[in-house]
Amino acid sequence: MVSKIGFSRDEIAKIMRTQPTLLKTSAKRVLEPKIQLLKDLGFEGGKLAKLLTVRPCIMGISLENELLPKMTFLGRIFQSKDLLIKALLKDPTILCYNLEKILKPLVAFWEGCGFQGTELAKFLAINPGVLIRASLTPVQVDLLHKIAIDKGSKMYKYIVSIVANSRMETLESKIDNLQLCGLSAEETWELARASPSILYLSEENVKEKKKTLVNTGLSLNFVAKHPRLISTSLEKLLKPRFLVLQNMNFMNGEGHFRPKRLFTMLMMPEAKFVTEKIIKGYHESTTLWTVYENAIAKASVSVN
Numbered sequence: 450m451v452s453k454i455g456f457s458r459d460e461i462a463k464i465m466r467t468q469p470t471l472l473k474t475s476a477k478r479v480l481e482p483k484i485q486l487l488k489d490l491g492f493e494g495g496k497l498a499k500l501l502t503v504r505p506c507i508m509g510i511s512l513e514n515e516l517l518p519k520m521t522f523l524g525r526i527f528q529s530k531d532l533l534i535k536a537l538l539k540d541p542t543i544l545c546y547n548l549e550k551i552l553k554p555l556v557a558f559w560e561g562c563g564f565q566g567t568e569l570a571k572f573l574a575i576n577p578g579v580l581i582r583a584s585l586t587p588v589q590v591d592l593l594h595k596i597a598i599d600k601g602s603k604m605y606k607y608i609v610s611i612v613a614n615s616r617m618e619t620l621e622s623k624i625d626n627l628q629l630c631g632l633s634a635e636e637t638w639e640l641a642r643a644s645p646s647i648l649y650l651s652e653e654n655v656k657e658k659k660k661t662l663v664n665t666g667l668s669l670n671f672v673a674k675h676p677r678l679i680s681t682s683l684e685k686l687l688k689p690r691f692l693v694l695q696n697m698n699f700m701n702g703e704g705h706f707r708p709k710r711l712f713t714m715l716m717m718p719e720a721k722f723v724t725e726k727i728i729k730g731y732h733e734s735t736t737l738w739t740v741y742e743n744a745i746a747k748a749s750v751s752v753n
Contacts, residue, residue, distance in 0.1 A: 463502050464505040519552065523537075532570050559579065562606070572613075576614040585613065592620065596645075623647070624637055627640065639676075640676045644676030647680055661691060667708055678712070689745050692744050693744075714727065
């Protein structure tokens, strides 16, 4: 029966080795309705083959008593077929868990963490493996306490998402990287609190940004209080604008910009930065524009 819906010989063999009882199962009465249910959800061709070859036990689940109720529940949680398919392809094991004893209590736990509706669906779709954990580990809880975000804020849910979906060894390494770059423990937590995305940055990336920022006259203390400087693209925004501002200072025979003014110019919308406000309004606008374009072009090449 499975050969008729596009499975290769190897895929069929793998399914049968894992679920030999399927050889005695009625194709028309038992297997076809399950396959049709999965197709109706959007599992076609390769997606269906991947789902069933990774977890052949799905074909051994009772349609009426288990598979259909699970799909109905998960469909309500994920809200869209696309997110549900994405989650199940990442972790097909979800369909093998008991609905009442495992899936519903685990979903209730994450709802208790503040994830509801679309936020919950996207959170689970990123890493459906969190559905098998009914709690955060003590180390994860300790990290959340150190970051100290109010549970009622949207930022808290974002940070919980990062912590729940990341390896703790990796996150701890990110924190260490920031402190190795010269930030104090409190400054590091302040950065993580204001801009959690910094937890994704590599040690090399952080060091390079710190070097660029400090060389322009900004203190580490100022950088720590303005996390957007760390989370902003180094090649596409910081370096090109630094080059423009440094050339401008050189032409004027000036020293460093005042930190607040420099921060404002770095965070300025692109259209405002390149027009009369900064580049095109300068008496050497052609030179500055050439510097800026070359820096942007170099950034595009390095990214590609």
